Amino acid sequence: MAPLDGLRVLDLTMWRPGPYTTQLLGQLGADVIKVEPPGGEPMRMFRGHFDLLNRHKRSVALDLKSPDGLARCRELAAGAEVFVEGFRPGVAERLGVGHEALRAANPALVYCSISGYGAEGPLADVPGHDVNYRAYAAALPPDAGSPAADELPLADMAAATMAAFAITAACLKARATGIGDRVDLGMADVLAHWMGTVPEAAARSAGGPVPGYGVYPAKDGRRITLGVVSEQRLWASTCRALDLDDLAGVPFAERLRRVGELDGAVAAAVARLPADEAVERLTAAGAPVAPILDRARMLDLDHFRVRDVQGSGPVRTAVHPPLAGGTVAELDEHRGQDWRARDDLTD
Numbered sequence: 001m002a003p004l005d006g007l008r009v010l011d012l013t014m015w016r017p018g019p020y021t022t023q024l025l026g027q028l029g030a031d032v033i034k035v036e037p038p039g040g041e042p043m044r045m046f047r048g049h050f051d052l053l054n055r056h057k058r059s060v061a062l063d064l065k066s067p068d069g070l071a072r073c074r075e076l077a078a079g080a081e082v083f084v085e086g087f088r089p090g091v092a093e094r095l096g097v098g099h100e101a102l103r104a105a106n107p108a109l110v111y112c113s114i115s116g117y118g119a120e121g122p123l124a125d126v127p128g129h130d131v132n133y134r135a136y137a138a139a140l141p142p143d144a145g146s147p148a149a150d151e152l153p154l155a156d157m158a159a160a161t162m163a164a165f166a167i168t169a170a171c172l173k174a175r176a177t178g179i180g181d182r183v184d185l186g187m188a189d190v191l192a193h194w195m196g197t198v199p200e201a202a203a204r205s206a207g208g209p210v211p212g213y214g215v216y217p218a219k220d221g222r223r224i225t226l227g228v229v230s231e232q233r234l235w236a237s238t239c240r241a242l243d244l245d246d247l248a249g250v251p252f253a254e255r256l257r258r259v260g261e262l263d264g265a266v267a268a269a270v271a272r273l274p275a276d277e278a279v280e281r282l283t284a285a286g287a288p289v290a291p292i293l294d295r296a297r298m299l300d301l302d303h304f305r306v307r308d309v310q311g312s313g314p315v316r317t318a319v320h321p322p323l324a325g326g327t328v329a330e331l332d333e334h335r336g337q338d339w340r341a342r343d344d345l346t347d
Helices: 017-027 047-053 067-079 091-095 099-105 130-136 154-177 187-196 232-241 252-257 259-271 275-284 295-300 302-306
Strands: 008-011 031-036 057-061 082-085 110-115 181-186 213-217 223-227 289-291
Touching: 008 017, 008 067, 017 031, 017 047, 017 057, 017 082, 017 110, 017 154, 031 067, 067 099, 082 154, 091 099, 099 110, 110 154, 130 154, 130 187, 154 181, 154 187, 181 187, 213 259, 223 259, 223 275, 232 252, 232 275, 252 259, 275 289, 295 302
Parallel strands: 008 031, 008 082, 031 057, 082 110, 110 181
Antiparallel strands: 213 223, 223 289
16 A cells, blocks of 8 residues: 555646646555546647656546536545646636635545646736746746756646645645645745745856866766765765875865865866766765766666656655556546546556
């Protein structure tokens, strides 16, 4: 049995943040019913994307603008513990599935709304996507270029992870008290909160904040990363691996005074080595090093395959493990099913 085994989740979300939220819950055992509009979620046209975010779920197609479709959705919501929607603020209410209506019929319901800027506030009605939320939250550097198509959608994924956490916390309270909650989660809010925990730099430089912390080009054109901060042993191991033994004993306070000089020495040493050799030498010495990988190299990495990150998700538990694998339901595959007729989706 997975940690959230049997938690009943009704999912009306599309695209990325909501579906990733409910997949995280599903991988931990939640019974997720995905409600899709007639014709299916538009992302079904891109199955390579859709399938990655919609495992461990059942599918029911409902037209919420029809009396029968709305009635069926409300019936499912009455038996759910969690309801997740990703409409623009106010749309769920106009459709008849707003939090007040659903929680009036099911007081223990945890109702989660995921939107760009939250349900309330001056920006609530402003449309946007990941790059906009990052910009408002100061999560894009001033000189940022346009994101690449394969760039990690930071706001989307951060919001989904935060939503799964908030839902789980609210469910603990609801099960203890019989009183649910409304989770109003804005994607920009999550990044703004994160950015508020990081002190603002007084100035930017081409190098890292301390010697040995940053991205370093190697001889063959590939790049590696080093993560030395204040730890003397990590600085020393990095220096020894790069044949900079004369710098290994420089204490942290002095390193801060000599950032440009010392980081330049590290960069020059890395530039003399092919990336694989640099990583091998630095790893063997106990230095904090990692190569910059593309998606294919990441998927092929032994570490992530051994930990089954793609199959079982990012959470590992010893006693009640997450569900592995998982199929993706075809549109409306589970029409007519209710919470007491759960298919086994672990095959």
